[in-house]
Amino acid sequence: MLKKERHDFIMRQINLHNRVLTSDLVQLLNVSEDTIRRDLQELVDEGHLFKVHGGALSKSYHSSFDDSTVYARDKKIVIAKKATELIKDGMVVLIGGGTTILEFTKQLPQGLSATFFTISPLVAVELAKYNNVEVVLIGGLFSKNSQVTYGGHVISQLSEIKADLCLMGTSALHPEGGLTDTDWEINQLKKAMLACSKKSAVLCISEKLNITLRLKVCPIESISYLVTELDKEHESLSNYQKKDVNIL
Template sequence: MLKKERHDFIMRQINLHNRVLTSDLVQLLTVSEDTIRRDLQELVEDGLLFKVHGGALSKSYHSSFDDSTVYARDSKIIIAKKATILVKDGMVVLIGGGTTILEFVKQLPQNIEATFFTISPLVAVELSKYNNVEVILIGGLFSKNSQITYGGHVINQLSEIKADLCLMGTSAIHPEEGLTDTDWEINQLKKAMIACSKNTAVLCISEKLDITLRLKVCSIENISYLITELNKQDQLLNAYNTKEINIL
């Protein structure tokens, strides 16, 4: 594979999953670790991503959040607007992190009255702009890669919450394999979020459909809502429409 093809592949993985691991890229591209490190460094020098220990991170995930760097932002805005209909006054809502979730927060009605628990400092800052919203940031270890809090302390706090609704993004979703990810700690965190919520909504762009990663979060039956930018009748959603999940 040519360097340009490797770079394009790496950027697609970054855009879809917000982060990549060097070890995964070595396997996927069947090249040496040194080659991947050089590729990542060149992409850093081109200003396309941030290099972190063990891999790389999307620029849109950096703490100096910039809308112009968000991949597929138009699609994420469509998803965000759809998701807002699920949040009603008086609800207790548990919310994850990521660019799609941030777009969702920005689309909420200005007069919404609800309590939001979140594991994302960036999301907490956006939620604080709403006068009638109570914001509770769940503290713990901070993931520089995912920009969220995680670990045993966070999971213990989640176990004490009874949320009406959980909203989260995903790295991959498949009609048979369910939600999957590549990060063990994030996997455990998402499981805990789903477990303490009456209903769970997954927000994801259609490019993440029909993808399976190595660590399972949950079965598709554990999800109440799947929200994409697509029309519910789009053929890409056929396999999901046969499941016990609401498609928005």
């Protein structure tokens, strides 16, 4: 059996059960423990899984109990604060989910009076704390991974909305590749959200810049505002500025 085949086999097991035991793999693949260990190490180096004593766990498994420690929280707060400038009294805003967006909802000025449509329950709960803000939660199937509603029902309801601004987090942004994502459902969702908004703003920590993922949501030109934690003039933003995106 080829190394590559072993690696694939291991990844299948991981995707299936979220875990593998070294000893099991030794039996199943009929090779020595060392080989398995080396395989696992290589898969770790490629960032595909997570090694622990006795075996390995899926990468996503790890994040399951870490909701207290939001990754790169400080940067996200900076972004969130900047983004509040975009919201004016009387606006109708369509807003997504994700940790950055959630941070954003905590940074809004108290007196703000606006209407928010959202697909994220957590965002809805946060926004409801503002007295003069009206919140509409768009219902549908609820995604365990991304913690937002999704599916046909959501899309069809989105099609009935006309918002002034669409605010969303992002998985990846690239000057040429535009806004991209890995999950098909989320991809559809973002497309629909953009389609029903006059303008759009993307909240994006810098490490997600200049990356392209599998599925394309929209070209860079469709984005009105880009909000990062970097300074407006930072060189890594120049490629976006050229494309007529407003940098915040």
